[in-house]
Amino acid sequence: MPRFELNILGCGSATTSLQHLPSCQVLNVRDNLFMIDCGEGAQLEVRRMKLKFSRLNHIFISHLHGDHCFGLPGLLSTLALVGKTGSVTVHIFQDGADQFKHLLDYFCREMPYELRFHVIEPRKAVIYEDDAITVTTIPLRHRIPAVGFLFAEKPKMRHIIPEAVQRHEVPRHFMNSLRQGRDYVTPSGVVIPNGELTLPAEPAMSYAYCSDTMLSKRVINAVKGVDWLYHEATYGDECAVQAHKRYHSTAREAAMVAREAGVKKLIIGHFSNRYVDNSVLLQQAQEVFPNTILAREGLVLDLNK
Amino acid sequence: MPRFELNILGCGSATTSLQHLPSCQVLNVRDNLFMIDCGEGAQLEVRRMKLKFSRLNHIFISHLHGDHCFGLPGLLSTLALVGKTGSVTVHIFQDGADQFKHLLDYFCREMPYELRFHVIEPRKAVIYEDDAITVTTIPLRHRIPAVGFLFAEKPKMRHIIPEAVQRHEVPRHFMNSLRQGRDYVTPSGVVIPNGELTLPAEPAMSYAYCSDTMLSKRVINAVKGVDWLYHEATYGDECAVQAHKRYHSTAREAAMVAREAGVKKLIIGHFSNRYVDNSVLLQQAQEVFPNTILAREGLVLDLNK
Numbered sequence: 001m002p003r004f005e006l007n008i009l010g011c012g013s014a015t016t017s018l019q020h021l022p023s024c025q026v027l028n029v030r031d032n033l034f035m036i037d038c039g040e041g042a043q044l045e046v047r048r049m050k051l052k053f054s055r056l057n058h059i060f061i062s063h064l065h066g067d068h069c070f071g072l073p074g075l076l077s078t079l080a081l082v083g084k085t086g087s088v089t090v091h092i093f094q095d096g097a098d099q100f101k102h103l104l105d106y107f108c109r110e111m112p113y114e115l116r117f118h119v120i121e122p123r124k125a126v127i128y129e130d131d132a133i134t135v136t137t138i139p140l141r142h143r144i145p146a147v148g149f150l151f152a153e154k155p156k157m158r159h160i161i162p163e164a165v166q167r168h169e170v171p172r173h174f175m176n177s178l179r180q181g182r183d184y185v186t187p188s189g190v191v192i193p194n195g196e197l198t199l200p201a202e203p204a205m206s207y208a209y210c211s212d213t214m215l216s217k218r219v220i221n222a223v224k225g226v227d228w229l230y231h232e233a234t235y236g237d238e239c240a241v242q243a244h245k246r247y248h249s250t251a252r253e254a255a256m257v258a259r260e261a262g263v264k265k266l267i268i269g270h271f272s273n274r275y276v277d278n279s280v281l282l283q284q285a286q287e288v289f290p291n292t293i294l295a296r297e298g299l300v301l302d303l304n305k
Numbered sequence: 306m307p308r309f310e311l312n313i314l315g316c317g318s319a320t321t322s323l324q325h326l327p328s329c330q331v332l333n334v335r336d337n338l339f340m341i342d343c344g345e346g347a348q349l350e351v352r353r354m355k356l357k358f359s360r361l362n363h364i365f366i367s368h369l370h371g372d373h374c375f376g377l378p379g380l381l382s383t384l385a386l387v388g389k390t391g392s393v394t395v396h397i398f399q400d401g402a403d404q405f406k407h408l409l410d411y412f413c414r415e416m417p418y419e420l421r422f423h424v425i426e427p428r429k430a431v432i433y434e435d436d437a438i439t440v441t442t443i444p445l446r447h448r449i450p451a452v453g454f455l456f457a458e459k460p461k462m463r464h465i466i467p468e469a470v471q472r473h474e475v476p477r478h479f480m481n482s483l484r485q486g487r488d489y490v491t492p493s494g495v496v497i498p499n500g501e502l503t504l505p506a507e508p509a510m511s512y513a514y515c516s517d518t519m520l521s522k523r524v525i526n527a528v529k530g531v532d533w534l535y536h537e538a539t540y541g542d543e544c545a546v547q548a549h550k551r552y553h554s555t556a557r558e559a560a561m562v563a564r565e566a567g568v569k570k571l572i573i574g575h576f577s578n579r580y581v582d583n584s585v586l587l588q589q590a591q592e593v594f595p596n597t598i599l600a601r602e603g604l605v606l607d608l609n610k
Contacts, residue, residue, distance in 0.1 A: 015386045016379070018352055040379040041346045047323055066382045066412050073378075074321070074345040077371045081320045099411055106404055107371050 002030045004303045009045035011269030011295035014067040022067035035059040042071030043078045061092040063146035080111050087114040094119045138222040140213035143247045148210035156201035164197045211270045215253040223261045233268035251281035255288035269295030307335045309510050309608045314350035316574030316600035319372040327372035340364040341514050347376030348383045366397040368451035385416050392419040399424045443527040445518035448552045453515035463503035516575045520558040528566045538573035556586035560593035574600030
């Protein structure tokens with residue numbers, strides 16, 4: 001199965017603690033690494049989780065609070081020091097592009113790779129696309145402009161049945177069409193249905209990252225039916241008022257989003273440092289949406305499962 | 306004995322590794338904390354070493370390479386989040402003040418404390434002074450302008466001998482003069498030598514931080530006779546050429562500085578990530594200057610000893 005794997009590098013909130021690191025994830029799509037947020041210390045966690053700098057070409061920054069982007073200067077400098085080639089694109093709001101470009105221009109004068117800033121906006125848009133996936137922004141509801149990211153695999157190719165293909169003498173040049181689902185018409189005009197020549201493709205999976213945001217209809221609509229949802233759950237029930245005041249969510253609200261949107265699995269994170277043990281948040285979320293798990297640093301999730 | 310204690314938070318060099326963190330130290334002078342350099346992740350190490358944010362009011366940045374200052378945005382933001390009051394002064398070159406002021410102005414709009422940037426220059430000067438210490442810059446020899454910092458305790462007060470003071474009927478208002486070493490003259494004109502009324506003060510200690518620099522006469526002269534010297538020792542003998550090319554030192558050269566300057570004790574650090582075990586560096590340094598120790602993260606040194 002083509003790799004679609006989530007690495008959690010940090011799932012704490014703004015005030016640092018020794019329990020968690022600030023926000024950072026790496027989504028591995030067929031060995032291409034996509035970083036989502038880049039809190040301070042992200043580069044060390046990349047090393048700790050044995051992720052390859054050489055495979056990291058895109059970084060998506062959800063919003064311009066320090067706990068989501070203060071790891072950028074260090075990471076981008078280290079990529080230069082380790083001799084990365086090719087390009088790295090940071091997808092970020094205009095102000096962030098300005099700030100970090102200014103800093104990097106000063107601190108990293110000789111770059112062996114091309115550093116690009118792709119300016120994104122706080123509205124829904126496809127901001128990245130390749131053969132395997134599309135990345136779409138999800139407008140969030142936070143104190144400052146913020147977006148989530150929906151990583152959606154494109155439909156995968158069907159699998160050819162070698163014996164059937166041989167038996168019907170399908171020519172080589174038609175194989176890609178077969179994988180895409182087309183029927184085969186023999187030279188004598190007989191239609192061989194695709195289903196006799198191929199086996200179904202694996203389902204195209206999807207992953208949505210939503211942090212930081214308060215409970216929002218907009219978010220629910222945007223993540224309808226995704227396979228995996230990461231949603232912030234900064235607080236527990238007892239801090240619901242504080243959560244709303246600060247445009248954050250409780251664990252229960254994260255679970256409500258998951259339930260309303262009909263997602264398959266929920267990962268909660270962005271935990272306030274007031275919780276030494278996050279199991280209380282897990283319990284509150286599971287009361288609403290049982291298929292919930294806690295994020296933690298070092299967690300690797302096979303999103304195909 | 307008044308506290309004069311060094312905390313090593315990071316002693317690695319520019320290319321990060323899992324062995325070491327980038328440069329950061331905290332010197333505790335009578336419970337006032339002075340941070341020296343602030344590599345990425347410094348704020349976490351402050352927490353890990355249980356140093357109090359509330360006691361940290363001065364940060365000294367040696368030079369503008371990322372591994373010596375990329376922890377500033379995160380640390381200064383966290384100081385705001387934890388509600389620090391009073392002021393924090395960052396002693397830094399002009400370009401650094403410009404860069405980080407620009408960034409902090411954007412990311413930390415509401416500061417509960419006053420953030421000051423004190424612009425320093427790459428020449429010898431007293432840049433800080435209080436009742437207990439002076440801090441003097443030490444011009445280093447690096448690829449870009451860089452300074453070390455000499456923390457020198459002021460002469461300490463002598464200790465009053467209560468019985469002697471009582472016997473000679475020394476008035477209360479003269480006690481401070483006594484502690485400073487003045488003789489007492491009685492109303493009838495008899496001189497009581499200070500040595501009969503007080504015991505000697507503890508020696509005033511000194512600590513010099515020199516990183517990053519290549520072997521330099523200037524540095525040797527500036528650290529003559531200090532009690533403790535931290536000197537960078539990025540490389541071992543086998544990389545001497547590389548060390549010089551990059552304006553760094555070998556462990557042996559650090560030891561030569563210590564020996565030539567006649568310091569009492571040497572701490573070596575700023576280790577290249579090529580050394581998984583730094584004992585080879587220690588050995589090379591000790592061949593020249595036996596009283597050498599290795600820096601390591603988490604090390605706390607009582608500099609009075």
